[in-house]
Structures are given as C-alpha cells and as structure tokens.
Amino acid sequence: MNAKGSERLVYLDNNATTPMMREARKALAETLLDGNASSMYGLGRKSKAFVEDARKGFAELLGCDSDEVIFTSGATESNDTVLNIAKRLIREKGGGRIVSSSIEHPSIIETLKHLKNEEGIDYALCPVDQGGMLRIDALEKELKKGDVVLTTVMAANNETGVIQPIGEACALAHECKSLFHTDATQILGKSEFGFAEGGFDYASCSAHKFYGPKGVGALVVKKGVPFFPFLTGGHQEDGKRSGTYNSTSVYAAGIAARIANADRKKEAGRLGRLRDYLRKGLMKKVPDISFNGDDKHLVPNTLNVSFRNVEGESILLMLDFDGICVSTGSACATGSLEPSYVLLASGKPIEDAHSSIRFSLGRENTKKDIDYVLEKLPPIIERLRQISTRGRK
Secondary structure, eight states: OOTTSOSOOEEOBTTTOOOOOHHHHHHHHHOOOOSOTTOOSHHHHHHHHHHHHHHHHHHHHHTSOGGGEEEESOHHHHHHHHHHHHHHHHHHHTOOEEEEETTOOHHHHHHHHHHHHHHOOEEEEEOBOTTSOBOHHHHHHHHTTSOEEEEEOOSBOTTTOBBOOHHHHHHHHHHTTOEEEEEOTTTTTTSOOOHHHHTOSEEEEEGGGTTSOTTOEEEEEOTTSOOOOSSOSSOGGGGTSOSOOOHHHHHHHHHHHHHHHHHHHHHHHHHHHHHHHHHHHHHHHOSSEEEESOTTSBOTTEEEEEETTSOHHHHHHHHHHTTEEOBSSOGGGTTOOSOOHHHHHTTOOHHHHHTEEEEEOOTTOOHHHHHHHHHHHHHHHHHHHHHOTTTOO
C-alpha cells in the first residue's frame, strides 16, 4: 500500500534490491534445513548437500568452477575480503598500491579511504568519460607507474547501468603484474558475464540483486591466486570463510541463480524494450530532461534521468505518494543530500546530479507499470518546476 492508501505499487528500484522470485520464496518456505551443514550426521549432510547444490547454481551464473565459489553475506563482505587480501600482500611486499575507478560502489571507495587513513595503504581512482565509462587510457597510465598489487573495476555501475570494459581492464592489469577483481553485482542476470572467460582473479556478487534472499552472496576466487580469509575462527568453506551456514537461504539463492542464468537473454530483451519505452515516453511528455550514461553500453534494466530545475528527492517523494518506487542514486548512500558522486565523476553539472532519478526495472514489471509512471510523473515534474525558484522565469 502506498502513501495515499492505494493498493497500486510500481517497484522500479531493482538495482537497490530485487523482490525474491517465487521459486526462491518457495524454497525458503518448504525447505527448512535444521541441520548444521558442518555436521557429519545425516541431517547435517543433507544441509551440506543443499549448500553444494547452490554452489553449482552460482557457478553456472558466474561462469566459473563450483569449487571457486566462496559463500559470503553479500558483495560488501566479498569486496572487503579482496581489499584486505591486497592489504596483506602490500604488507608482505613492503609496498604497493590499489587502483580502482571513481564510480565504484561505496563498499569499494569507502573501504579504500579507510585503508588509506587507518593503514596507510595508497590507492588511485581512475576517471571515467562523459558517458560514465572507465577511461582505459587513464587506467593504463596508472598501471604503468608500477607497484599495483590489485586493480578493482565494477562490471556495471549501480547508478547509471553503464557496463565497464572489465575484459580490457583485466588484461592491462595482468600485463602490469596486478591482480584483478570485479564487483559483478549489477551485471549478473542482466548482461553476459563469464568469470573464467574474462580471466578475472576475483569477483563479487549478492543474491538479492538477482531475486534471491538478502544476506547471501559469493566471492569467486580463481585457483592459484592469493587468498587470506577475512572472517576466521571456523573451518567452513575450507577455512576460507568462517561462520555457520544459513543453509536454507543459500539453497534459495542457488535456485535464484540458476533461474536468473537460464532466463537472462529473454529477460534482458524484455527489460530493454520496457526501458526504451519509458525513455521514449519521457522524451515525449517531459521537457528539459537528459539521460545519464552511455546508452550504447547499458545493462537493459536501468535508466538514469536528470529533470532540470527539480530536486531528485522531491520527485522521489512525490512518486512515492503514487506508489512508485525509484531511487536518486545508490541505496548504500541514502541519507546523504550530496549529489551523486557517480554523475559528478562523469562531468555532469551539480544541478543535473541533484535532479537525477534512477529507474531500475525488474522481472515483475510490465508495460502497464511504465504507462502508470508516464501518467503520474509528467504532472509531478510540472508542479515541482512551478514551485522551484530555479524553475521560475
């Protein structure tokens, strides 16, 4: 039920989190695994078997071997684990740096800041072009300065949906003797991704971004690359990640992973058509807007729009009254009134960054949902512009 008491709800914030798919919900409800997956008796072995089945599902989605999948609580933990591996390597070497991009998720950028401030670990953030894509020339220049232990570049940006050139970035990193990590959270189930094919050393993901349960994710680690556990004290995951398995949620996440992988091409086409329909409708019905991100390299579900002379937060709140859920940026940065650092890094004016809205579509959205948005949004923008001091002539 929305803020007006209506039953109409249009959820367009799937880059923040996705509603759990029916099959995963059913697994949670019907497959209650009481046994500890680390125990040797029958109930424990049953739980362990479900965990291992889920591991195969993740491997299918990520394009890796199942024994390269380490279950975690999500991408934030996975990202922290990789950055702490880099810290350990830098300490052992007596020096070294981490290289990333200026548009990474806060779980990367804020952790890099922490490592710099608290541990003295040096890092560099490479710029992106006006379309929000990593500048490979800048990355190459930074890598050729030498002493880079780890390069980390996201596969697709959570705010703009721009797919990053991770294959090229990985090849450059390896050429310069750097390990390579990618946060694959926003690309899985939307666009093609292959861990082994890309030659990556590490990759992170969260199940709740592909219609699985929250609190489950994975870190993929290529055989033979350095690894040090982030959470210690137990033997789970072959000693690579301690903590009792949430076996039922892991199993449900594995089901979601398999379905997301099987449905990817069909669903990507459907979502791309819906997104383009929304884009065309906005261009027709709302003047003075601009679209953020290189439209030739986007995941199919994401549309980031700046509505000039209107605050994004005001748009979000008024849409919420009509039961429409959208975002002004990363869900992990909400609570901040600062403009999107991702859009600012792409060279957008601060006014456009403040006025941006992210629409991120999902498997439950239909054309009727988009029609509803196109009915409700234009008068909201018109009304807000009328009362905005920046919109007055």
